[in-house]
Amino acid sequence: xxxxxVDDLVKTFRVAERxxxxxxxxxxxxxxxxxxxxxxxxxxFGIETGELVGYIGPNGAGKSTTVKVLAGILVPxxxxxxxxxxxxxxxxxANAREIGVVFGQRTQLWWDLPVIESFELLRDxxxxxxxxxxxxxxxxxxxxxxxxxxxxxVRQLSLGQRMRCDLAAALLHSxxxxxxxxxxIGLDAVSKLAVRDFVRQLNRERGVTIxxxxxxxxxxxxxxxxxxxINEGHILxxxxxxxxxxxxxTERWLIVDLxxxxxxxxxxxxxxxxxxxxxxxxxxxxxxxxxxxxIGRITAGHAIRDLxxxxxxIEEIIARLYGEQCR
Amino acid sequence: xxxxxxxxxxxxxxxxxxxxxxRWSFIMMTIGxxxxxxxxxxxxxxxxxxxxxxxxxxxxEVALCYGIVNIAFSISDATTRGFDMFHIMVxxxxxxxxxxxxxxxxxxxxxxELTMRRIGRxxxxxIVLLWSAHTLGIVWSPAKVALTGAAxxxxxCLFCGLFVLQATLAFWTVETLEIVNTVTYGGVETAQxxxxxxxxxxxxxxxxxxxxxxxxxxxxxxxxxxxxxxxVPPALQWGAPLAGFAFLLAALQxxxxxxxxxxxxxx
Numbered sequence: 001x002x003x004x005x006v007d008d009l010v011k012t013f014r015v016a017e018r019x020x021x022x023x024x025x026x027x028x029x030x031x032x033x034x035x036x037x038x039x040x041x042x043x044x045f046g047i048e049t050g051e052l053v054g055y056i057g058p059n060g061a062g063k064s065t066t067v068k069v070l071a072g073i074l075v076p077x078x079x080x081x082x083x084x085x086x087x088x089x090x091x092x093x094a095n096a097r098e099i100g101v102v103f104g105q106r107t108q109l110w111w112d113l114p115v116i117e118s119f120e121l122l123r124d125x126x127x128x129x130x131x132x133x134x135x136x137x138x139x140x141x142x143x144x145x146x147x148x149x150x151x152x153x154v155r156q157l158s159l160g161q162r163m164r165c166d167l168a169a170a171l172l173h174s175x176x177x178x179x180x181x182x183x184x185i186g187l188d189a190v191s192k193l194a195v196r197d198f199v200r201q202l203n204r205e206r207g208v209t210i211x212x213x214x215x216x217x218x219x220x221x222x223x224x225x226x227x228x229x230i231n232e233g234h235i236l237x238x239x240x241x242x243x244x245x246x247x248x249x250t251e252r253w254l255i256v257d258l259x260x261x262x263x264x265x266x267x268x269x270x271x272x273x274x275x276x277x278x279x280x281x282x283x284x285x286x287x288x289x290x291x292x293x294x295i296g297r298i299t300a301g302h303a304i305r306d307l308x309x310x311x312x313x314i315e316e317i318i319a320r321l322y323g324e325q326c327r
Numbered sequence: 328x329x330x331x332x333x334x335x336x337x338x339x340x341x342x343x344x345x346x347x348x349x350r351w352s353f354i355m356m357t358i359g360x361x362x363x364x365x366x367x368x369x370x371x372x373x374x375x376x377x378x379x380x381x382x383x384x385x386x387x388e389v390a391l392c393y394g395i396v397n398i399a400f401s402i403s404d405a406t407t408r409g410f411d412m413f414h415i416m417v418x419x420x421x422x423x424x425x426x427x428x429x430x431x432x433x434x435x436x437x438x439x440e441l442t443m444r445r446i447g448r449x450x451x452x453x454i455v456l457l458w459s460a461h462t463l464g465i466v467w468s469p470a471k472v473a474l475t476g477a478a479x480x481x482x483x484c485l486f487c488g489l490f491v492l493q494a495t496l497a498f499w500t501v502e503t504l505e506i507v508n509t510v511t512y513g514g515v516e517t518a519q520x521x522x523x524x525x526x527x528x529x530x531x532x533x534x535x536x537x538x539x540x541x542x543x544x545x546x547x548x549x550x551x552x553x554x555x556x557x558x559v560p561p562a563l564q565w566g567a568p569l570a571g572f573a574f575l576l577a578a579l580q581x582x583x584x585x586x587x588x589x590x591x592x593x594x
Contacts, residue, residue, distance in 0.1 A: 074590055092426065112345055124334050125428050
């Protein structure tokens with residue numbers, strides 16, 4: 001049986017509608033209108049031990065709601081959910097001991113305490129033995145290169161430093177399952193890479209099962225073997241990155257750097273997407289015309305400095321997938 | 328259970344240390360708290376200067392109730408700051424973080440802060456209590472000392488229960504409900520005086536619904552030696568503090584119900 005089972009989860013929220021203006025606010029005191037929002041409309045998936053799954057979707061798609069259900073802090077209206085054989089909301093405490101959660105937007109650490117004291121407090125909260133705590137802590141400190149941060153109060157850390165500490169904090173009790181909610185949000189390029197390397201290492205070397213929600217498509221491309229796309233409470237797609245590409249579009253992009261500026265490239269079997277200085281980007285369908293044929297025709301007519309073929313960026317794929325559903 | 332106490336004291340240790348970082352601020356606030364709450368007793372003293380006694384109760388006798396209630400309230404006021412501020416926690420989504428941890432939510436909320444400056448009121452209540460005992464020439468048998476302690480602790484539990492109930496409301500509405508404050512602070516004012524001076528309906532409210540007066544007034548009868556001629560049976564005089572503990576336990580059950588409501592609505 002998969003380590004994480006989610007079967008036909010449904011969750012609706014009742015949201016109070018605010019009416020505009022002072023008069024509306026006054027009326028709202030007496031009578032409030034409610035609107036029902038379906039955050040999860042029958043979500044199902046299973047995740048095996050050691051998988052690293054990207055869970056993506058636009059804002060309000062139902063990502064956080066799913067993670068909250070898995071973490072045991074939200075009870076669904078209907079459906080089944082098990083993490084390591086436990087129903088999270090029925091056994092919140094037992095479940096909490098087996099999972100680690102990181103919210104990129106919000107720290108789990110104590111604002112005024114030095115990092116190391118937050119760690120010690122977590123040791124007591126999770127009832128980790130002093131020896132196991134030290135072993136786990138030293139290993140994480142080493143992996144995340146955070147020795148110099150240990151004595152600094154959390155409020156004085158930069159966002160990138162704080163995220164490294166938050167990752168360590170979520171893993172001190174060595175959970176087999178980790179939920180990462182936008183762990184790279186707002187980070188600079190170097191910090192992003194550090195977080196990505198760490199997540200990869202954690203998954204490959206320690207076999208930690210990871211669910212990663214993110215808006216950063218580079219995270220997905222760099223880390224995830226499997227991607228679940230959710231929108232408006234429905235799962236749109238579940239599979240590898242290549243499956244996703246194949247489902248949405250087979251098209252490839254040809255990027256050409258011309259020798260002359262403002263040169264005009266045109267071909268009946270390709271469409272120009274963008275033109276910027278020397279660089280022209282064309283879209284083509286490999287079923288209609290092979291890359292070799294297209295490149296042959298273009299190099300025959302133009303002086304080329306460089307060219308390469310690539311897949312459309314994943315943002316493009318996702319955007320089309322969302323668009324497809326809207327239609 | 329033992330682990331829970333350990334964790335609570337760890338939390339409290341952190342809270343106390345961070346308050347002691349601003350030592351002068353702590354000292355000034357404690358003195359301020361001592362004086363502002365002490366003014367209340369001066370008010371009562373002036374009242375008695377004018378009237379001599381109230382329904383057969385002298386100033387020193389009233390002071391005993393006053394002392395017990397103020398000690399009780401200061402303890403609860405110091406320990407339940409987390410519950411008092413809980414609506415802000417819910418509004419900001421901070422409560423989710425507590426739910427992610429493998430510990431009881433009540434323990435984590437209680438561990439937020441131990442408000443040290445409440446020592447001001449505690450000291451004040453203690454002084455009034457000792458003054459009362461001295462003036463009345465109360466003979467402190469071990470049983471009476473135990474009863475006084477139990478009354479103070481029972482009262483503290485009762486006030487804690489009220490703060491927990493108030494915090495629980497935050498699961499349904501993020502607006503602060505001043506009505507509970509009316510009961511809590513009104514209760515403190517009321518219970519400072521012997522229950523027998525009030526009208527029957529108010530007596531019944533503070534005996535049956537919120538057993539506030541029972542935890543101070545009934546034991547006070549026994550401590551003062553006024554119990555013999557009273558309509559209150561001795562078992563109630565000596566057992567009344569238990570009502571405070573029971574009230575807190577009941578409040579914690581309501582709290583659990585609130586947490587369940589929160590996790591099913593997510594708001």
